[in-house]
Amino acid sequence: MIPPRHGSATNPFRRSSHMEEGGGHGAGDRISSLPDDILFSILLRIGSTRAAARTSVLSRRWRHVWARLPELRLGTCDVPPGATLLDSIDAALDACSAPAVQRLEVAMYCHGLRVHARRVAPWLRFASQRRVGDLYIEVPSQMKFFLSTPKPNKEELELPVCDGATRIILSLERQWRLRLSRVGSFTSLTDLHISCATMEGSELGALVSEQCPRLRNLYLFVRLAAASNVSIRSNSLDSLSFDVENTEKLEVIAPKLEVLTVCDATKADISAPKLAEISWDGDTGYDPLCHRFANAGRHLRLLDLGSKCVVASLMHRFDKVNVLKLNLNLCNFKGTEAYTNFLNETIALPKCEKLKLRVSLRDYDHSFASSMFHLLRNCNSTRKVSIKVDSGHLTGYRYPCPLSCYCRWPESCKADGITLESIEEAKITFIRHSYGQAQFVEELARCHAPGLKKLVINCVLWSDGSTNELQDKVGRMFDPDVIVKCNVI
CATH class of the missing domain: 3.80.10 (Leucine-rich repeat, LRR (right-handed beta-alpha superhelix))
Known part of the structure; x- marks a missing residue:
């Protein structure tokens, strides 16, 4: 047997022979002696909160470290689909003990998974209460479930005010009615992406014009519950991507707007003196009598x-x-x-x-x-x-x-x-x-x-x-x- 070289480093994750089973702080386990910020850095690199939770078997000291992580990434299909996956997401949010969460990501790429709007609502409330900075929620398409039901129930989902959020990305279901709170403001929000949902034109306009004073980038790929006008007035908006079905007329007053993408707007009045990039698509085309650019160079x-x-x-x-x-x-x-x-x-x-x-x-x-x-x-x-x-x-x-x-x-x-x-x-x-x-x-x-x-x-x-x-x-x-x-x- 070759003896170890003098001064050689030992494996930092090797358990001491006299350490009690399950580990313990100060018992010779180098994992347990790491400070919290380093443990957080290690677990965040794993990329999955569920996988990070599994590391609790390494040491008693690690048992609840994952619950204090400032970032939660949930929803991957590494568990059997169905209620088990949804329950695991709920359980992880219930176990979270971090006073503030920087990022919440719930991305479900499971085809054929039935998700109701009522299951998503607690996740949005969690984001509001924990002042989540970066919110990303994506649910799989529910279209086949709506097609298989003669008269599917209309589902509503409320987006509560998240005054700590700087970025919100929601990819939902086109049949869901996304309701917006009229009270409060998204005071820190700079980026908002909403796709595959049904909204009210008046609520959508009020959200952008009145409740998002710092919004810079807005992406909308939704449909209106009824044909109506949409008015967007913002002193902070830099870029706007607008693909909203059932829009009769789009009004945009944005003095800082530089990038504009429009698809299928029957009528449009755009006031944007700094406009520098335009992407125009859709069946309706462009008609100078119906689509006007005011103050544009x-x-x-x-x-x-x-x-x-x-x-x-x-x-x-x-x-x-x-x-x-x-x-x-x-x-x-x-x-x-x-x-x-x-x-x-x-x-x-x-x-x-x-x-x-x-x-x-x-x-x-x-x-x-x-x-x-x-x-x-x-x-x-x-x-x-x-x-x-x-x-x-x-x-x-x-x-x-x-x-x-x-x-x-x-x-x-x-x-x-x-x-x-x-x-x-x-x-x-x-x-x-x-x-x-x-x-x-x-x-x-x-x-x-x-x-x-x-x-x-x-x-x-x-x-x-x-x-x-x-x-x-x-x-x-x-x-x-x-x-x-x-x-x-």
């Missing part, structure tokens, strides 16, 4: 337009955009008339330094090459272009447009006469390969682009061969001074 950092509609009038509202994102679903332009409208509405693009195009393409869509060259002809000041193409499930058989459609004209798919004076970098990503996309790259090489310095193509192999062979093939199409990089995905 003519220059944006970002303009992101969704795939459900072309919002040319919104593009024309701004003279310059640092980054312009267009999400085009070519199957939305059914027939020659709709496609011609798309062409007419995108003749004049705002000046942009970077243009990002995301294209959804199917067998029966209009010509990809024709659509892209139409947009590139209008990129007079663009330095960087990025095109990402999702070709879906191409079968190789196309249902072509009538011969009268512009995308069928031979000259529309050619690069003849296209000058890209300002473009310096181009990046093209093909999720799936088609002949039209290969043809587009070949024609792109024929454009007059004297400033082009770099081209990156991410794609599947167009034919049998190596990545180097593909890069050589594409490289030969372009000027030798252009750095060509091909990546196979």
